[in-house]
Amino acid sequence: MRKIILSVLVILAFSHVSASAASSSGEFTVLSVGNNSCGSWTQARRSNTAAGFEGWVLGYLTGFNEFSPGGDDITAGTDHAGIFAALDKFCLEKPMETVARASADVLLQLMKKEKAKLDADTQKTINELIGNLSKSRE
Numbered sequence: 001m002r003k004i005i006l007s008v009l010v011i012l013a014f015s016h017v018s019a020s021a022a023s024s025s026g027e028f029t030v031l032s033v034g035n036n037s038c039g040s041w042t043q044a045r046r047s048n049t050a051a052g053f054e055g056w057v058l059g060y061l062t063g064f065n066e067f068s069p070g071g072d073d074i075t076a077g078t079d080h081a082g083i084f085a086a087l088d089k090f091c092l093e094k095p096m097e098t099v100a101r102a103s104a105d106v107l108l109q110l111m112k113k114e115k116a117k118l119d120a121d122t123q124k125t126i127n128e129l130i131g132n133l134s135k136s137r138e
Contacts, residue, residue, distance in 0.1 A: 032056055034100035038091030041099050045088060053099060054084060060103045061110075074110045 033040075033056045044050035061083070064074055075083060086109060090102040 030098065030100040034060065034098065034103065036099050037095060038097045038099065038102055039095035041087065041091045041102065042095065045084070050084075054080070056099065057083065057087060057103050057106075060100070061107065064107060074107065074114070077113070078110070 033053050036053070041050065041053050044053050058080070061075055065071055068074065083106060086106045087099075087102050090105050091097070091099075094102070
């Protein structure tokens with residue numbers, strides 16, 4: 001329970017640092033295929049050439065695990081196919097968004113799934129933190 005709250009705080013802290021370090025508009029540099037559109041993701045998935053995209057997404061989630069207190073696996077309870085299906089859904093609905101934004105959305109979904117296992121007071125706290133993170137990503 002404490003690890004989840006600390007993980008959300010870590011994301012909020014990094015999200016603020018990234019946004020403030022780059023520009024006054026809150027934009028920051030995304031490297032490699034994370035900067036490509038969801039349309040590119042969808043096309044690569046359909047043509048079986050998405051390995052570079054998929055590796056980037058898994059690296060993004062691994063980075064979250066590395067910097068989360070305790071280093072717990074945020075993807076526990078799902079597999080690569082589940083993660084990529086969630087990205088497929090996001091990208092089909094929002095083809096002009098970036099793969100990085102889609103990955104952040106999947107990360108939020110995984111965090112909400114973990115939160116569902118916690119008591120009501122902890123859920124309320126995490127909902128507030130996730131709400132703040134979601135607003136900073138819009």
